[in-house]
Amino acid sequence: MPLLEIEDLHIGIEDTEILRGVDLNADGGEVHAIMGPNGSGKSTLAKVLAGREEYEVTQGSVHYDGEDLLEMEAEERAQEGVFMAFQYPVELPGVSQQNFLKESVNAVREAQGKEELGAADFIKMVREKSDLVDLDEALTKRSVNEGFSGGEKKRNEIFHLAMLEPRLAILDETDSGLDIDALRIVADGVNQLRDSDRAFVIITHYQRLLNYIEPDYVHAMVDGQIAKTGDKSLAVELEERGYEWLSGDGVAESKASEGNASENGAATEPEEAAVA
């Protein structure tokens, strides 16, 4: 049984359907990339997985480690090892990162039956993990995201990821807004965090990131559906051709022409994904 199992997921908000039947399986050790045009539903999928309540599940299911993920509160999911790096990290004025992360790390540890991390161990961990993403130590002492630059916020999300050691890590456009050096550093950090027990779902617009973090699967999301799944070469193709060819009739076309091209290892069969 895969760690994450999304089946025919339909998500709506105020009468509009945003996700229109998404299927995706991700297992420990795998890296899945999701690419797709603006507004196609990538962040919605990420937020629904993380437990944002404003979205309505109208059909389908999500299982995480065999359990019904959609039944769990957001904090419960986090405690059970679901992490999302936000596309737009939120500022918490006056809340020191140290306090925040200490509570956070210990909430996760408590849920997993581990003992609370003491002050000294915590500080050590902060140092270690901030090194991993080359995060300025000063930032670990400031208020959460308050006044951080765009790139610092993104890097900070990966720092949180490293601190919380989740089993399922969803990165929503963490590469957007990073300079080239930062991109490499963050990618290095992620690569070091790759682990046979940990699955990554990486949402990105740029194939460049995938040069650094090599994905096992690339999914193209168009109009609330996974229109095509492939290996890393799909990312290159998408960058060249755009998404137009995958939308509307294009989906059927590609489905017909490519047959079972994604057969080897594709988490989602194109046949399922292409329900128009």
Next chain:
Amino acid sequence: MSTAETEYLQAKADQEYEHGWTTDIESDTVEPGLDEETVRLISAKKDEPEWLLEWRLKAYRYFDRLTDERDFYPDWAHLDYDEPDFQNMSYYSAPKEKAQYDSMDEVPQELLDTFERLGIPLEEQKALTGVAVDAVMDSVSVATTFQEKLEEAGVLFMSFGEAVQEHPDLVRENMGSVVPYTDNLYAALNSAVFSDGSFVYVPEGVTCPMELSTYFRINEQGTGQFERTLIVAEEGSYVSYMEGCTAPMRKENQLHAAVVEIIAEEDAEVKYSTIQNWYPGNPETGEGGVFNLVTKRGICKGDRAKISWTQLETGSAVTQKYPSVILKGDDSVGEFYSVAFTKGHQQADTGTKMTHIGENTKSTIISKGISAGVAENSYRGLVKINEGAENARNFSQCDSLLIGEECGAHTFPYIEVGNPSAKVEHEATTSKVGEDQMFYCHQRGLGEEEALKLIVNGFCKEILAELPMEFAVEAKELLAIELEGSVG
């Protein structure tokens, strides 16, 4: 906020007030009602000198004249409550057993237990914190500690009543000099019927060797409580004074109308910190909470004097207070740091008044208002730069944080500038604890309460940092407890 959150917080709001209970110490209570006889009776009970009785009577007559006028009741604040019936209150109450104690051994166990339950173990405080505690239960002081050490330094710290007996000249010279009884209705009432309070005198050049702390409690059904505090800091002296309070559950509204006066001479510094956690009333109806209507004012009499007020107001049904500073000396400094937290049906209208008279005077105002439930929270502040106040500076920052959809935050800044060299800055923000913030916290594994605690503590950080160490810990704890019952 989402429905699930609202429901959750609603349920939490039904929690009863942490400190809601009464002790059963017999009280010596005067019959309800107010006339000259009441004033004479109070004065006689306290064995006061003639001059003080006369002063009380003058205040009473002023009060009496005021209440004869139509629309005498000051109702300009953004507060909505029934004005108290002054003839239906009792104006004096003292623990019966004994009015004064020479040592801790004489304090009845019941009283000690009371403090214990409030989390203020006197013994432990003595040992651990080095804080001298002049504990005021209802209106009469029952315990005083660390007197010797203070005596050594020459600092006088005692109940107001004692000071009247032992240092009548000091009291007579200073009381009413900052807050005259003609100041407002409640100042007049307090001056007429005040029961007790604290007196602090720090002689020239002396740095008070410890934080001075007084715990007030209201413990008598239907008894208005009228404390008076007078702090005199002579030239070049320093003192930090902490006032903290909590009150038991109540059925009828209780009036608390204190007067605090501070006098800082040249180069003197007085830091006055308050935690106010009185019974806020029934969370659903607002019934039964304390009315906290206080006049607090300090004067920087000499050059380079400094007075700072720091307050954490979480309790009472109605809070109205504007701790103020008159900046008379040149280069003198006034500060006001405040957190006012209202939830349920609580209402607060609080702020400060900075009056710049001397040259190069400087004032700083940082006010943080937090509202939840259907509470109303207002900041009201006046910055007044007099004509002669060359180069006066003021910086004001008023931030409001809203938890939920039904509460209100209001800011009423008044600025009067009489000297063109003045620099006055005012900043105000209102923010809501956003769904995005809550979700972000949840996504990092934090539940409702933990998330709110972090966000609110973060919001108040600057103010909490101004509190003395011992107080800051208590303050955080109090905020956490308060948040457990807040409504989204």
